[in-house]
Every structure is written in structure tokens, then in C-alpha cells.
């Protein structure tokens with residue numbers, strides 16, 4: 001076994017050009033595999049983060065559109081028992097109009113308790129200027145809305161409810177939630193402010209929003225919660241049901257990324273197998289001599305298995321280094337104007353390690369065929385040929 | 387003395403469509419500790435016979451016994467062990483491993499035996515190389531050595547495991563007459579000291595004269611068999 005390994009090393013070393021070429025082949029294959037895998041994983045996780053990182057996973061509201069949830073306390077108490085819950089926020093959301101001079105625009109007033117809501121929406125981070133509403137009449141508005149009305153912090157504006165009564169709001173901050181429709185239409189206030197506009201009573205709210213530990217179980221948790229709450233007039237909505245297209249897109253992406261990775265690995269295996277098969281022919285003379293000197297078939301096949309293993313280990317290490325190099329240069333040189341990488345790449349050590357292990361076992365596996373072939377070679381084939 | 391090798395009606399036929407019978411029902415016994423020469427014209431079947439004795443090749447029919455064991459009954463692994471520990475080969479075309487140095491080539495049968503190389507073994511290999519006059523080039527790659535040097539390395543390699551039997555096919559084919567003389571002296575010395583059995587093919591009659599028994603092969607048959615002792 002040890003001798004086979006030594007002979008394998010010597011064989012590899014004696015044909016340096018060929019060895020380097022095959023190492024390069026494995027390394028490039030594995031680095032591409034690592035690069036693609038990390039890229040897709042990064043894309044997916046940033047896409048998911050954008051979708052569900054700072055938005056509710058499950059929303060409880062009335063079945064009837066624009067109707068309030070009555071007695072939310074009992075519902076909240078029931079929901080809070082769920083171990084999956086990480087954040088919960090109740091809010092009053094109502095349509096209204098923003099009036100500045102003679103101009104009127106339809107808006108959505110959303111009233112929150114910010115210490116709760118921040119856990120979901122991270123409004124703190126989304127604020128580009130000013131501060132969150134503190135007083136009852138404080139409001140913050142989206143940057144697009146501010147631009148179109150030429151509003152700034154400190155301005156006082158009229159908010160008109162659908163019933164026609166007007167409440168004055170003080171602009172204390174501007175936010176950017178990265179969605180144009182929201183930036184143009186959302187006006188965020190305290191929950192009392194939106195209660196006044198909506199005409200809800202003290203024990204009525206619009207919805208309860210939640211985040212859970214496992215976002216991908218949101219649909220199941222939502223079903224479970226409806227059962228627990230057990231009221232006909234409420235409904236639960238989860239992000240997965242509302243984002244079917246996104247989810248199937250992500251699935252498709254994962255599958256095609258996996259396919260690419262599998263084919264890259266297959267081509268690496270084929271390359272190793274063919275080079276080692278040639279090497280059996282090249283070294284058949286040496287094998288014949290070794291067999292004449294009494295090396296047994298098992299030892300002979302170990303020579304080729306060792307070659308595959310050595311190539312696999314070095315190739316995997318090189319491949320990982322190349323792959324990390326690719327990822328590094330990609331995140332360093334392909335940048336957005338603001339300096340963040342174009343594609344956020346996820347470096348997952350487990351995945352990279354797995355790629356290395358796959359390269360190693362694949363190349364050892366690839367050397368199985370030449371190893372078996374070497375078993376059949378008889379010393380006479382060499383000796384008679386001189 | 388007991389027989390180390392016994393051949394019983396050994397025949398060899400090459401080819402399937404056009405069949406050439408190279409060896410014809412050969413009966414041959416080689417005594418343990420004897421020093422034998424095989425002579426014969428080119429193409430008479432000497433190498434074929436030697437390869438069959440050395441278990442590298444199989445006869446078409448007939449039985450070979452080494453140490454009283456019929457070799458065709460042995461499994462591959464046992465044959466490999468027999469070749470490694472009992473037989474030392476010197477081939478007509480020397481056959482070294484070009485990727486290894488002369489010293490490593492000499493030690494190779496010992497490595498194959500699965501033994502660790504200690505200082506003593508290393509010294510023994512160097513001694514053998516000195517005997518064949520290769521001390522200066524022992525760390526050269528075998529692939530870079532001259533034909534004669536390779537042949538001498540092959541002789542040293544055949545001796546390293548102290549085999550019971552040495553089969554040599556024209557071991558001095560590439561050497562000048564002086565070196566040839568020295569190599570034969572060396573083989574005789576080993577024969578004397580270790581009682582090693584030798585079967586040596588040569589077409590050099592002068593060399594054959596120095597063996598204890600001359601077996602002449604003609605057209606695949608034993609033409610004459612002459613013992614001096």
C-alpha cells in the first residue's frame with residue numbers, strides 16, 4: 001500500500017507536464033463548480049432576504065376586505081403561544097388622501113407600534129432622514145412621495161380620511177423601503193393617528209403581522225394558527241402562498257445550478273479517467289516489470305487508485321483556492337456604483353468542503369477503471385515486446 | 387540433492403489461427419543448488435522456456451513444479467509471492483523502472499516484499515551495486531543509464547532478496563568481455579556462498595563452458611544435456 005503510493009507519486013512526478021495539465025483540469029472544474037454554487041446561493045439568499053427579510057411572513061386579518069379585526073388581544077394571546085414566532089406587530093392600515101395646496105394624492109396610512117414593527121420592517125434602517133414618529137401626529141413618508149410634493153422634514157400636511165375629515169400630520173422623517181409603489185404611497189404614523197383616520201374603535205385593528213423562525217414553514221404555520229384561532233371572520237395569509245412564482249423561480253435556479261455543477265464534476269471525472277487510462281498504457285512496461293518482480297494485482301491497482309487520489313486531493317485544494325480567488329475578485333472588482341458587490345456571494349464553508357470531498361472521491365472513483373485494467377496486464381505482454 | 391524445478395511434458399504453442407509450436411513436450415529437472423547454462427540458436431525457444439519456468443508465462447500443456455508445488459495450481463497472489471521471494475530474474479532486455487534510481491531499482495524487490503529499508507539493507511544494496519561496478523551512478527535515474535549499466539543494475543536487483551533461484555536471460559549480452567568475466571565470477575561466488583540455483587541462458591560458448599551443466603535447445607527440444615559434475 002505504502003509502496004504503491006510511492007510508485008504512484010513517482011509516476012506522477014516523472015511526467016510533470018501531464019500531471020500539471022490534469023491538475024489544472026480538475027482545479028478549473030472544481031473552481032467553476034464552487035463559483036457557480038456560491039454565486040447561486042448568494043443570489044438566492046439575497047433575493048430571499050429582500051423578499052422576507054424585512055416583511056411579514058404571516059399576516060392575520062379579517063376575511064372581508066377593509067374590515068377590522070375585532071378584539072385582537074385574544075388572537076394575539078393565542079398566536080404568541082407558537083414557538084416559531086420571532087416578531088409580532090399589530091397595525092391599523094387605511095386608505096386616505098394627502099392634500100398639499102390644491103393637489104390631492106391617494107395614500108395608505110399605516111399606523112404601527114414601532115418597537116414591535118421595527119422587528120419586522122427594520123424601519124430604523126430604512127429611514128434616510130429624520131426620525132420615526134414619536135408624537136401622535138408625527139408621520140414619516142416615502143422619499144418618492146416627498147419628492148413629488150416637494151415636502152421636507154418639519155412640514156405640516158393635511159391627511160384626509162375617506163369620510164372627509166382632515167387631520168394634520170407633522171413630517172418627522174423620510175424612508176426608502178426600496179419598492180417604488182411603497183415609497184410613493186405609504187405614510188407611516190403612530191397607531192393612534194391611523195385609528196383616527198380609520199374611525200376604528202379602541203379594540204379594533206387592521207392586521208397582525210408576524211415573522212417566524214423558519215420562513216419556509218410559513219404556510220404550514222399559517223394553517224396551524226387559523227386552526228388555533230378558530231374564528232370564521234379572520235384569515236391568515238403567508239408569504240409563500242403570495243410568492244409562488246418567486247419560489248418556483250428559486251427552485252428552478254437551484255435545479256439548474258445543481259445540473260451545471262453535476263456536469264462539471266462529470267467532465268472532471270471523465271478527464272481523470274481518460275488520463276489515467278492512458279497512463280496505464282504508458283506505464284504498462286513498468287507494471288509488467290513490477291509484476292515480474294512479484295508485485296501482486298492488488299498492489300498494482302493501488303498504484304492507480306493512489307494516483308487518482310493524489311490528483312484528486314491536490315486538484316481539490318487548487319480548485320478551492322482558485323474558486324475562492326474567483327469569488328474574491330468578483331466581489332472586489334464587480335461593484336455597484338455605491339461600492340457593494342453586484343452579486344452578493346455567499347461563501348459557505350460546508351459547501352466548499354463538500355466540493356473538495358466530491359472532487360477527491362470522484363477522482364479516486366475515476367481511477368477505478370484504470371486500476372482494474374492494470375490487474376489484467378500480464379508481465380509477458382511487456383517481456384515479449386522487448 | 388532434491389529437484390527445485392521439474393518440467394513434465396511442457397509444450398508451448400503460440401498463435402490461434404497460425405499455430406507455431408515453440409516448445410515440444412520438454413522434460414527437465416533442475417537440482418537445487420546447481421549452476422545451469424542453456425544454449426541454443428536464436429529462436430530456438432530458450433526465453434520461452436525460461437519465462438515458463440519463472441511463472442511469467444503459462445505452458446499450453448504440461449506440468450511445472452517448483453519446490454514440488456505445481457505452479458498452475460497456485461493462485462495469482464501466491465505466484466506473485468513466489469516470484470518476489472524465491473526467484474530473481476535478469477531479463478534479456480534488462481527492464482528497469484526508469485522513474486527510479488539504480489539504488490531504488492535494486493531495492494524494489496525488497497520493497498515489494500513489504501519490508502522496511504533499514505541501514506543494513508541499504509548497505510547490502512550498495513554492496514551489490516559495488517560488486518557490479520556501479521557505485522558512482524547508483525543515484526542516477528535508471529532511465530538515464532547506459533545499456534550495460536542497466537543490465538548490471540538488473541543483476542544486482544535479482545540478487546537483493548537472496549532468492550533460491552536465479553533465472554537469467556543473456557545477463558551479459560550488452561557487456562564487454564572483461565565485465566562479462568567479472569559478472570560470471572560474481573554469479574559463481576554467489577552460487578558458492580548461498581547455494582543459489584542458477585539457470586542462465588547464453589549464446590557465448592565460453593561462458594557456457596563455465597557452468598556445471600549445459601542444456602542445449604534446438605527447435606524447441608532438448609538437443610543435448612551435459613553435466614560436468
Ligand SMILES: Nc1ncnc2c1ncn2[C@@H]1O[C@H](COP(=O)(O)OP(=O)(O)OP(=O)(O)O)[C@@H](O)[C@H]1O
Nearest residue numbers: 384400401406408427428429430431432433434435
Ligand atoms: N508471443 C509470441 N507469439 C508468437 N511467436 C512467438 C512469441 N514469442 C516468441 N515467439 C516465437 O517463438 C520462438 C522462440 O522464441 P524465443 O524468444 O523463446 O527464442 P530464443 O531462443 O530466446 O531466441 P533469442 O536467442 O533470439 O533470444 C521464436 O520463433 C519466436 O518467434
Ligand SMILES: [Mg+2]
Nearest residue numbers: 432433478555
Ligand atoms: Mg531469448
